[in-house]
Amino acid sequence: MNPFEDLAKAAERIDASYEAYRSGQSAGFETADRFFAPSENIIAAADNLQFIRWMSEGPKAPLRPSFVYIDPPFFTGNDQLAKLRLATGEGDPLVMSKKAYSDRSSSGIGPYLSDIGLRLAAIRDVMDDRGVIAVHLDWHAVHYVKLLMDYIFGSSRMVNELIWSYRSGGFGSRGFAKKHDTILVYSKAKDYYFMPQKEKSYNRGYKPYRFKGVKEYEDELGWYTLVNHRDVINVDMVPRSSPERTGYATQKPLKLVEMLLESFAPKGSLCSDFFAGSGTLAEAALRKGCGFACCDVSRSAVQTAAKRLAKAGASFDVLVQKGLPAGGKPFLTFERQISMDGSAVCTLTGCERDVSGLGLKGKALESLEKALSANPIAMAEFGACGVIEDGIFKASGVFVPTSKGRELVMTTSPKDTHIKVWDKFGGSCARPIE
Numbered sequence: 160m161n162p163f164e165d166l167a168k169a170a171e172r173i174d175a176s177y178e179a180y181r182s183g184q185s186a187g188f189e190t191a192d193r194f195f196a197p198s199e200n201i202i203a204a205a206d207n208l209q210f211i212r213w214m215s216e217g218p219k220a221p222l223r224p225s226f227v228y229i230d231p232p233f234f235t236g237n238d239q240l241a242k243l244r245l246a247t248g249e250g251d252p253l254v255m256s257k258k259a260y261s262d263r264s265s266s267g268i269g270p271y272l273s274d275i276g277l278r279l280a281a282i283r284d285v286m287d288d289r290g291v292i293a294v295h296l297d298w299h300a301v302h303y304v305k306l307l308m309d310y311i312f313g314s315s316r317m318v319n320e321l322i323w324s325y326r327s328g329g330f331g332s333r334g335f336a337k338k339h340d341t342i343l344v345y346s347k348a349k350d351y352y353f354m355p356q357k358e359k360s361y362n363r364g365y366k367p368y369r370f371k372g373v374k375e376y377e378d379e380l381g382w383y384t385l386v387n388h389r390d391v392i393n394v395d396m397v398p399r400s401s402p403e404r405t406g407y408a409t410q411k412p413l414k415l416v417e418m419l420l421e422s423f424a425p426k427g428s429l430c431s432d433f434f435a436g437s438g439t440l441a442e443a444a445l446r447k448g449c450g451f452a453c454c455d456v457s458r459s460a461v462q463t464a465a466k467r468l469a470k471a472g473a474s475f476d477v478l479v480q481k482g483l484p485a486g487g488k489p490f491l492t493f494e495r496q497i498s499m500d501g502s503a504v505c506t507l508t509g510c511e512r513d514v515s516g517l518g519l520k521g522k523a524l525e526s527l528e529k530a531l532s533a534n535p536i537a538m539a540e541f542g543a544c545g546v547i548e549d550g551i552f553k554a555s556g557v558f559v560p561t562s563k564g565r566e567l568v569m570t571t572s573p574k575d576t577h578i579k580v581w582d583k584f585g586g587s588c589a590r591p592i593e
């Protein structure tokens with residue numbers, strides 16, 4: 160294939176499909192859950208084109224993010240696997256792999272570029288006029304997408320080509336080990352927000368210079384000054400044992416995304432990630448005092464993000480695009496002890512569903528069946544208590560299984576009428592407490 164032809168065709172298709180997209184209809188959205196207080200923060204289970212349309216035309220429109228971070232599939236040709244830990248109640252949990260999302264494009268780079276280009280065009284139009292976008296990719300497609308960004312945003316709007324350098328397992332036997340990703344940063348207009356970040360620059364010989372007017376610092380390595388950050392960012396991948404780790408495939412480090420947000424998102428502004436995965440951008444926004452409106456087409460991803468954000472204390476709504484395949488409904492059993500004041504302690508005793516419909520085969524299915532026969536709540540990811548009003552589950556408290564995963568205890572308040580449990584496969588079920 161001729162890559163120039165691929166690019167030229169992709170550009171043509173983007174223009175045509177963007178026109179079709181603009182004149183299309185909205186799929187419609189429903190609010191499924193509200194975590195804690197009413198707020199403007201949103202996590203949506205949706206195809207991003209539909210969600211972007213909802214942001215521009217829906218009941219809350221216009222929602223115009225000042226900062227967008229996207230980390231789309233990289234065109235690796237592989238399925239990306241999430242690691243699920245299934246507690247058996249004894250010893251180490253069983254770890255099974257489950258497809259998180261597909262990164263295969265059987266018909267080559269052309270269709271991949273058309274898809275991503277259409278989304279970039281839609282994002283450009285929903286962004287705030289002074290907005291900035293950061294597109295995270297690697298060697299597979301970044302050089303093609305750089306040209307698409309020049310086409311869609313204009314080459315003069317390029318702000319940075321950031322290199323995220325990391326260490327991870329694996330080495331290069333036929334070339335240098337590939338240990339960096341590239342983040343393309345573009346602004347919508349000339350006048351955009353930027354707050355420089357500082358990094359340490361060690362003095363030659365690690366000795367103090369003692370220049371007049373230059374502030375110097377010392378750490379265990381020696382003397383350094385603080386300078387504006389280069390375009391190379393050294394941040395470790397999320398370590399396997401870190402509490403930050405969600406198990407979602409290709410999760411990016413909070414520290415990296417926080418740094419982007421600090422640089423390009425004014426405090427209090429709206430930030431979006433339209434390929435949200437485990438919700439790293441949303442958590443970074445929460446920590447930095449910004450709002451978030453994010454989406455992912457995978458219900459499991461949205462559930463991972465919702466658990467993560469609820470645990471971090473965020474208030475937000477979970478929206479679901481109408482017509483998105485259902486996540487399934489586990490059958491819940493639980494014991495309750497109701498106190499005189501109406502509060503209750505609900506202990507989950509079962510969270511099960513027909514596993515034959517989960518698309519699992521071989522070892523994965525075997526592990527799940529084994530875990531479930533040892534521990535009937537092995538599938539439960541997290542639970543909440545709250546009320547159901549206007550069809551929306553409004554959570555007032557969130558609970559996770561004990562570290563060994565054998566117990567999920569939900570302590571409700573007298574106002575709560577329901578508990579809800581989310582399983583590890585994107586399914587959920589609410590049940591009345593009484």
Ligand SMILES: C[S@@+](CC[C@H](N)C(=O)[O-])C[C@H]1O[C@@H](n2cnc3c(N)ncnc32)[C@H](O)[C@@H]1O
Pocket residue numbers: 205206207208230231232259260407408409410411412433434435436437438439440454455456457460
């Ligand atoms: C690389 S992952 C994002 C990981 C994320 N940055 C994190 O830190 O967890 C890419 C995500 O894009 C989602 N995705 C792919 N196509 C999409 C689409 N058309 N609309 C919304 N999400 C999509 C996948 O489900 C996957 O979760």
